[in-house]
Amino acid sequence: MxxxxxxxxxxxxxxxxxxxxxxxxxxxxxxxxxxxxxxxESPDGPVVGVVDAAAAASEAIHRYPDMAATEITAAIAASLDRDPAEVVVGAGSVAVLAHLLQAYAGPGDEVIFAWRSFEAYPILTAVAGATAVKVPLTAEARHDLPAMAAAVTDATRVVMLCSPNNPTGPTISTAELEEFMAAVPTRVLVVLDEAYVEYVRAQDAVSGPAVLDRHPNLLLLRTFSKAYALAGLRVGYAVGPAGLIAPIRACVTPFSVSGPAQAGALAALAARxxxxxxxxxxxxxxxxxxxxxxxxxxxxxxxxxxxxxxxxxxxxxxxxxxxxxxxxxxxxxxxxxxxxxxxxxxxxxxxxxxxxxxxxxxxxxxx
Structure with missing residues (x-):
């Protein structure tokens, strides 16, 4: 047959x-x-204590890691004078951003970001089912924040800001950020990606922790991959109001930050x-x-x-x-x-x- x-x-x-x-x-x-x-990547490898901590933790790789990443979450929170409920850790800041978009954007929603900017933004937006809205950079390769504010519609759920901008380099100033936040409805989640913040020297550059408490709809995104030389271990985090962080934490893949990664990040933060x-x-x-x-x-x-x-x-x-x-x-x-x-x-x-x-x-x- x-x-x-x-x-x-x-x-x-x-x-x-x-x-x-x-x-x-x-x-x-x-x-x-x-x-x-x-x-x-960092031109220097991790400090000796970081390697030792990760190696020691690897002896327990037959066990699941702490799903809540309790110690490194508390250490990050303490370093920023925040409550641990205001921090969520994931397998790199890209993974944290993916979970953020899972929590806050979906089909019929719009996510705004500058372009050219971090190439993961349009990919993660599409994976979440949302629509990417790309706003061109200025002639100086900077975010055009007035144009980004003007692009906000009733469908906008998230706006991504990258400071300093990857791959072009310029930062967003504090004055620019404040003007932008005043122009954007508080129902719109604004994410300030500070993956390279440790290298910033511009005097007028916005510092996320300094402005976080002024804006109930603002989250910060940071990583251990760059200045902390842990690109191979994959640890990143978001910081913001506990009410905004909780839905992201609910989306984090269970046990996604390995034990060696948690231990290495904890030791790196101690060697800040x-x-x-x-x-x-x-x-x-x-x-x-x-x-x-x-x-x-x-x-x-x-x-x-x-x-x-x-x-x-x-x-x-x-x-x-x-x-x-x-x-x-x-x-x-x-x-x-x-x-x-x-x-x-x-x-x-x-x-x-x-x-x-x-x-x-x-x-x-x-x-």
Missing amino acids: PDTRETALPTPLPAIAALPAYVPGARGSSAVPPVKLSSN ETYLERAAAVVAERERVAAALRADGWTVPDAQGNFVWLPVGPATLDLVKHLGASEPAILVRPFAGEGVRVTIGAPAENDALLARLGSWQGPRAAT
Whole structure:
């Protein structure tokens, strides 16, 4: 008897099928180790106590970790003078943001963010079933907050603000944030993503903890992946009013922050002063690199993270090819047709970058 069953296979939801791929920083495969400046990682590894703490916790990996991440949640809260109920921890700030959008946005809702900004924003918005509303950056690669406020509609549920903005670098000022919050209805959740806050030196830059109590609809998003050098352990968190945090906590995947990750983050937070000293060294290198690039004719927006942005537009992929053409290959993060984000590495790595960029014969700004 012939097989009359349907041969069609399961298909994903249209919004998922249409998702853009998240593009990680290039890793390289050459026999000569590349200069990896593609993922905004710390140029220094974790301090010894962090490795020891994570290793000790790994002896219990046959047991489930503390689902509530009690100790690291309390330590984060204490470091910010908040109550633990005002902090939720997840497997990286990207995961926390995913849970946030699960809790606050869905089909028929809108999520507003600047563009270009963190590439996970449109992906996570689509996964939540919501509609992304992208507001172009200004000519200075900054958030256009008046335009973002004007984009708010009755369907808007969440607004994402990235300060400093990844991948372009500028921060949002306190005055800009206050004006924006005054223009946005309190029913709209505003999320201030401060993944790179430890590198910020702009005097007028907004500090999330300093303004948090003024706004009942504001949440902060932070991570241990950058300045705390724990990108491989995946620990991030959100901070805000307990009533806003509780629905996010309800969406966090149970046991998603491993025991070694919790222990490592706890030890890293205890070594905060050491990490801040390391961040200051990265800032000094950032200023040196940015100044050298500008002196060589490159357009470099205000850089306040651990990276610089080269807005070369149509020449982006050619520049990436040039940087990787000889050994050691210099790996950066391209955004095709827009520009190149370059992580600040160790001094020798930055010198190699500057030398390779100095031999570039193409445009040093978008044309």
